[in-house]
Amino acid sequence: MLSRLGFTLVAGASVLLGCSGQAEPAPDNGASAPPPAATASPGAGNAAAEAPAPVALPAADAPILAGDGIEPDIAFGMARADAVAAATAAFGAPTGTQRNDECGEGPMEFVNFGALSLSFQDGRLAGWSLGEGEPALRTAGGIAVGTPRSALGGSEVDETSTLGPEFDIGGVGGVLDEEGRRVVALWAGLVCQFR
Numbered sequence: 731m732l733s734r735l736g737f738t739l740v741a742g743a744s745v746l747l748g749c750s751g752q753a754e755p756a757p758d759n760g761a762s763a764p765p766p767a768a769t770a771s772p773g774a775g776n777a778a779a780e781a782p783a784p785v786a787l788p789a790a791d792a793p794i795l796a797g798d799g800i801e802p803d804i805a806f807g808m809a810r811a812d813a814v815a816a817a818t819a820a821f822g823a824p825t826g827t828q829r830n831d832e833c834g835e836g837p838m839e840f841v842n843f844g845a846l847s848l849s850f851q852d853g854r855l856a857g858w859s860l861g862e863g864e865p866a867l868r869t870a871g872g873i874a875v876g877t878p879r880s881a882l883g884g885s886e887v888d889e890t891s892t893l894g895p896e897f898d899i900g901g902v903g904g905v906l907d908e909e910g911r912r913v914v915a916l917w918a919g920l921v922c923q924f925r
Contacts, residue, residue, distance in 0.1 A: 793820050795860065795869045797901020797918045804848075806855050806919050813848060813855040814841055821846060821865050833922035840922075845875070849921050857919025869902050869916070877913050879906055893923065 799805035803816040818824065821843040828840040828847075839850045845863030849856050860867060860875055868874035873881055887906065888896045894914075895906035904916040917923075 792865070792867055795858070795867050795873075795902055795916060795918065799855070799918075800858060800867070801870075804855065804858075806857070808855045810839075810841075810850045810853050810855065813850070817841070817843055817846075817848060830922055833920075834924075835920045835922065838920065838922050847921070849919065851920060855919075857917065857921040859915065859917035859921040861915050869899070871899065873899060873902065873904065873913060873916065875913050875916060879911055879913075881913075 793804070794801040799808075800817075800820075803820070804813055808816070814824065824841050825844055826842040828842070829837070830840070831837040835856075836851060838856065841848045841850070844865055845861045846865055846867065847859045849858065862875050866874065868877075879887070882897055882899065885897050885899050887910065889910070891905070893905050894908065895910040897904050897906070902916055902918050904913050906912060907914045
């Protein structure tokens with residue numbers, strides 16, 4: 731249980747990037763980081779462990795996660811400068827950058843906007859990933875980090891994936907929590923996952 735919980739925490743923090751990526755902190759612009767998610771203390775009992783975490787609901791006019799980018803203004807294949815400018819307009823200033831030369835897809839760079847990470851290869855937007863936290867985003871079908879498994883409808887869930895209970899809906903991949911009850915991460919495109 732602890733190893734999968736560790737993966738979930740790492741996935742949220744690194745948004746499914748490889749652990750060997752080197753982080754470069756964003757310049758301090760006076761903005762404070764969002765508070766960390768509350769966790770139950772070890773002696774809190776099973777009731778706290780079984781209670782679902784609160785879900786930040788996406789705003790009705792929030793950008794939409796898609797298998798080919800983030801609608802309406804961020805599409806795979808965009809030049810890095812254009813994608814970062816569009817994401818900055820939508821989500822605020824980047825919160826950090828990373829690079830990983832050991833991705834299976836080849837060297838990649840990442841620009842983070844809180845829990846959202848945009849991945850770049852050869853100077854072009856190649857993917858996005860979203861963990862728990864802000865910004866709260868959803869797919870056109872209503873799938874968001876924190877939504878229950880039942881929201882996946884009849885979509886197949888691969889219970890044998892090394893990432894955890896994994897699914898794909900319309901080119902948007904994701905993983906459920908250890909118990910398979912709710913979505914804890916979403917992604918599309920190339921995101922440097924280690925399986």
